[in-house]
Amino acid sequence: xxxxxxxxxxxxxxxxxxxxxxxxxxxxxxxxxxxxxxxxxxxxxxxxxxxxxxxxxxxxxxxxxxxxxxxxxxxxxxxxxxxxxxxxxxxxxxxxxxxxxxxxxxxxxxxxxxxxxxxxxxxxxxxxxxxxxxxxxxxxxxxxxxxxxxxxxxxxxxxxxxxxxxxxxxxxxxxxxxxxxxxxxxxxxxxxxxxxxxxxxxxxxxxxxxxxxxxxxxxxxxxxxxxxxxxxxxxxxxxxxxxxxxxxxxxxxxxxxxxxxxxxxxxxxxxxxxxxxxxxxxxxxxxxxxxxxxxxxxxxxxxxxxxxxxxxxxxxxxxxxxxxxxxxxxxxxxxxxxxxxxxxxxxxxxxxxxxxxxxxxxxxxxxxxxxxxxxxxxxxxxxxxxxxxxxxxxxxxxxxxxxxxxxxxxxxxxxxxxxx
Numbered sequence: 001x002x003x004x005x006x007x008x009x010x011x012x013x014x015x016x017x018x019x020x021x022x023x024x025x026x027x028x029x030x031x032x033x034x035x036x037x038x039x040x041x042x043x044x045x046x047x048x049x050x051x052x053x054x055x056x057x058x059x060x061x062x063x064x065x066x067x068x069x070x071x072x073x074x075x076x077x078x079x080x081x082x083x084x085x086x087x088x089x090x091x092x093x094x095x096x097x098x099x100x101x102x103x104x105x106x107x108x109x110x111x112x113x114x115x116x117x118x119x120x121x122x123x124x125x126x127x128x129x130x131x132x133x134x135x136x137x138x139x140x141x142x143x144x145x146x147x148x149x150x151x152x153x154x155x156x157x158x159x160x161x162x163x164x165x166x167x168x169x170x171x172x173x174x175x176x177x178x179x180x181x182x183x184x185x186x187x188x189x190x191x192x193x194x195x196x197x198x199x200x201x202x203x204x205x206x207x208x209x210x211x212x213x214x215x216x217x218x219x220x221x222x223x224x225x226x227x228x229x230x231x232x233x234x235x236x237x238x239x240x241x242x243x244x245x246x247x248x249x250x251x252x253x254x255x256x257x258x259x260x261x262x263x264x265x266x267x268x269x270x271x272x273x274x275x276x277x278x279x280x281x282x283x284x285x286x287x288x289x290x291x292x293x294x295x296x297x298x299x300x301x302x303x304x305x306x307x308x309x310x311x312x313x314x315x316x317x318x319x320x321x322x323x324x325x326x327x328x329x330x331x332x333x334x335x336x337x338x339x340x341x342x343x344x345x346x347x348x349x350x351x352x353x354x355x356x357x358x359x360x361x362x363x364x365x366x367x368x369x370x371x372x373x374x375x376x377x378x379x380x381x382x383x384x385x386x387x388x389x390x391x392x393x394x395x396x397x398x399x400x401x402x403x404x405x406x407x408x409x410x411x412x413x414x415x416x417x418x419x420x
Contacts, residue, residue, distance in 0.1 A: 103413045
């Protein structure tokens with residue numbers, strides 16, 4: 001089926017989820033979650049084929065993003081079940097007022113309509129996006145990455161089968177069959193068919209959507225996340241946070257890419273950092289982190305000299321750009337210049353430094369003494385997410401159910417007419 005045919009079907013089906021009751025939507029979501037687990041064998045089979053085709057083509061950390069196992073499928077299903085427990089975002093009265101003419105005005109939340117999602121090699125996005133769209137009353141058109149196409153298709157088909165079994169038009173969850181660049185462009189230009197486009201992937205994908213889309217588009221995903229270690233930091237805490245933010249899952253957008261260290265503690269902190277991220281990991285048989293160091297840091301520990309480009313790079317790998325800064329002010333200035341406005345953190349016991357950092361860093365999520373890895377819809381209590389919005393209009397940060405709704409005004413009168 002062509003992308004245009006899929007868009008037509010999705011547009012025709014969009015009224016279906018918009019009119020479902022909360023109970024009907026929750027029943028459908030539960031059936032979708034059950035279907036993922038009951039079809040785990042087929043999904044894992046297709047995933048093995050994707051992995052075999054991708055080896056040698058994408059990096060090992062990107063392979064980890066692509067790889068599924070029974071536990072990850074169970075997590076996907078549990079993510080859908082978490083959405084079932086959340087309140088229905090549709091039909092909420094956001095504001096009520098009465099005009100001097102006696103008109104009763106209500107501002108009511110409504111679905112967007114058709115939400116298109118372009119994403120790369122992360123199969124779990126398929127289930128997250130479909131579930132969030134259904135609960136928020138939207139139809140979705142999914143366009144997954146080529147490397148994960150077999151897996152994403154198997155996930156989508158399992159959920160579509162569950163919907164069909166309940167008498168719900170399976171076009172509510174649609175998947176683009178064309179994995180060429182053309183299908184992405186088709187979605188970007190689908191005026192009259194796509195009400196909201198969400199790209200979820202690397203800088204190239206985001207840039208292509210922003211530059212080419214003629215439909216409403218939300219920037220998400222790219223995360224050059226920084227952690228600043230203040231002179232008043234608890235160094236054990238700092239090492240634990242940095243280790244988690246960089247190595248727990250380096251292939252995701254909320255992983256740390258930049259470390260800023262106050263010059264007053266650099267002489268004793270950087271050797272501890274190298275021991276933790278490089279030496280200890282190598283000794284344990286884990287992949288060590290490549291430290292790309294500014295000139296000041298190179299005077300303290302050995303590593304790869306950092307270029308200015310390194311501080312503007314989302315590595316998504318075991319690489320960390322390190323810069324020594326004079327104080328919290330220089331750290332904030334660095335972030336303002338290089339950040340993608342995703343997630344930043346300060347490690348400090350100084351309340352004044354923390355207040356300065358949180359009030360001046362202009363990112364979607366700003367942390368004090370915690371890992372940037374928490375910027376996640378599930379961790380924020382949203383069930384799961386459509387992505388992390390790094391812009392300011394309409395949605396910012398993890399995008400959950402509320403961010404997939406708009407609103408309309410419903411006005412009730414008693415025959416009022418407007419005079420001159």
